[in-house]
Amino acid sequence: MFNLQAFSTQKSGVSDGSVANALNKIRSLLTKLLHSPETGVIELTSGEVVEDIVKGKIVALDNEIYQCVRAYADDGPGQPFTCRGFAVCLSDLVEPGEKGFFRFAGEADTILEPSLTPGAGESVYVSTTVYGSGTNVAPTGNNEWVRKVGYIKDASQYTAGPPVNLFVRMILDKCCENQIQA
């Protein structure tokens, strides 16, 4: 990922005056660019009522403007179907009603369900059992939706622990897959 801190380091030789002022403004501008739709990031409000949305959780658009909730791919009786316009939470923690940054395109560290054996190159789908998590096993149950979010680029961090680490590095790619049958 692009490292804005590298720029911060390079400017350290200049601490004041018009040049330092200009560099600070450029860095501020680049920070905004890296948090803009042009680079795949959109600021959304959490529509959750109780639960926080933490970094790596998969969210879906909600029915209010620029609002999201944790994604969930089961629309069976009593289940809220929340599978529209997926993104991954970049902010450490977004409380209900608060704003945070969410990535729609590019790469993101994404939380999977526990007890999986993910591998690089596998597809990630929205979970039907854990709100906001992904899974490398395509849902097959009644009322469940097969909603692909992307591909695993690196699963080396994922471990059942202890300590538990459910993150994988994912390339967001949400297009449907169709296999030609013989």
Added chain:
Amino acid sequence: MFNLQAFSTQKSPVSDGPTAVALARIRGLLTKLLHNPETGVLYLLNGDASPITKGMLCRFDADNRVTPTTYLFGDTPVVCLADSLPAGEWGFFRFAGEADVRLINAIAPSPSDVVYVGGVDGLGDISAPGGAGTWIKQVGWLLDETSYVTVTNPLVRVVLEPCCGIYNPII
């Protein structure tokens, strides 16, 4: 959206000398970046006989050339960013990120609706087409419909995520 004008304002205290020159060049570079495929923008020719207006959905019909599209084509749409791009002129079109998309009139869009390529040249719809010989072609997801006014301003804010199309076969 990213606002390059903010930078323009902030740099005003520096008006000449090497710092001003450097800043002007950086701003020039950032302007190019914001009109670049790396940030989801393409520079294309209007191949239609009429102007293409802001938010219209277009398809490629020749090299680097676009025309307003309908659900009869399965191509990936791009969205016009110019207020009005005259016939035969070049302008900027967005294929990724966020964009204002022009919808058909007299509908009731709401957040998280899927936006599809519609049945009228260049206009989107929130209803998937079902007729034989049409393509169900997703453009993206609706983020904000509050500025939508039928006829006078049928624009909504959309996060662009064109998905593979599904063809309704002619039986």
